[in-house]
Amino acid sequence: MIKTASTARYEPRPVNDPVIQLAGLELRRIAMTLKSPFETSFGLTTERRILIIKAIDRTDVSGYGECTAMETPLFNHESVDTAWVVISRYLASMLSTGTRIRADEIGKLLSPIRGNRMAIAAVETAVWDLEARMLGLPLWQHLGGRRTEIDCGVSIGLQVTPEALIEKVAAEVAAGYQRIKLKIKPGKDIEYVEAVRKEFPNIRLSVDANSAYELDRDLNIFKTLDEFGLLMIEQPLAAGDLIDHSKLQKRLKTPICLDESITSLRDARQALEIDACRIINIKLGRVGGHSEARAIQELALSHNVPVWCGGMLESGIGRAHNIAMSTLEGFTLPGDVSASERYWDEDIIEPAVVVSPAGTIATPNSPGIGFRVREDLIRKLTVRSELIRLN
Ligand code: OSB
Ligand code: MG
Secondary structure (H helix, E strand, C coil): CCCHHHHHHHCCCCCCCCCEEEEEEEEEEEEEEEEEEEEEEEEEEEEEEEEEEEEEEEECCEEEEEEECCCCCCCCCCCCHHHHHHHHHHHHCCCCCCCCCCHHHHHHCCCCCCHHHHHHHHHHHHHHHHHHHHHHHEHHHHCCCCCCCEEEEEECCCCHHHHHHHHHHCCCCCCCCCEEEEEEECEEEEHHHHHHHHHCCCCEEEEECCCCCCCHHHHHHHHHHHHCCCCCCECCCCCCCHHHHHHHHHCCCCCCEEECCCCCHHHHHHHHHHHCCCCEEEEEEHHHHHHHHHHHHHHHHCCCEEEECCCCCCCCCHHHHHHHHHHCCCCCCCCCCCCCHCCCCCCCCCCCCCCCCEEEEEEECEEEEECCCCCHHHHEEEEEEEEECCC
């Protein structure tokens, strides 16, 4: 049988002979200060303490991954501290196979670990970068991506007044971003969204509640938000919940987008089965890495459900992985992948991620994540490090 391009496209690129033989993992926690504090319904982030993983091959080639766990276990159950323990105490030894491995096998190899997907993804994505570098391929091509540029949106944190929010939105619209997402929480919702919608009647606008609402208590709020022509309402109800989201979706015209509730391909399948969402936000860390993310976008594509790439206030390394993932065919909506300069005075990759006036990021052409990792700067920012030898 002749394979059509469309069936061939999503098969993992065959790496007939596995090329990687892991010699070590380096963990580094770096301290970076956001240019301005970012507030969501679960809390305020000013200082980031980011866990960076370097996967080192026997040939001394290395790849980088970023753990997207936050400083506190408020977005999900993980934190930068729990991820450190999980990786160094449990996960590293599971990689000491003594044989050559492929990046697309890492997820399965680590699957006996329950949850802790951000810890797993930090390592898994580092190995993907490593493999792409060893093969001399840009990571996005190695993953099977097709876009040479990706569409970008922004996420705007909670503001003190609707006027302050309008000012932020105006700046991002002027910069070219194609979709504006507003954080909301009870008490900071209708009034803010209404004010922005009035000022910008035609922009693609969405809201993200980070699970701050309850179905019975807050239905009227959603009925009102339903009238603002929003592109989506992201994660209104509890993290982990699918049933109440399905009930809410039946009452709304606006698509619900799930973020926190989707931690795996199985979650995505069950969410689509019961119409708990009509859009999915895929975050590499939340789902355990590139292999699972790719499987989720493939499933969504087969259901005609759009997906987009979420963000976790990443440094350049996580941002670069997000760019690579966003080139896959299912990513049809602008993601929360924005320019380095929105968050950082100085990013740890070179060049920094830039967004065009049309609101796009061009995919890089060099091997791996496609950006030079500034190891000198990373060393300067390091507050804790550990080198684990494997094999
Ligand atoms: O829910 O998408 C979210 C930041 C931290 C934790 C959760 C979320 C966010 C964002 C920021 O919305 C997205 C970005 O990195 O620009
Ligand atoms: Mg979200």
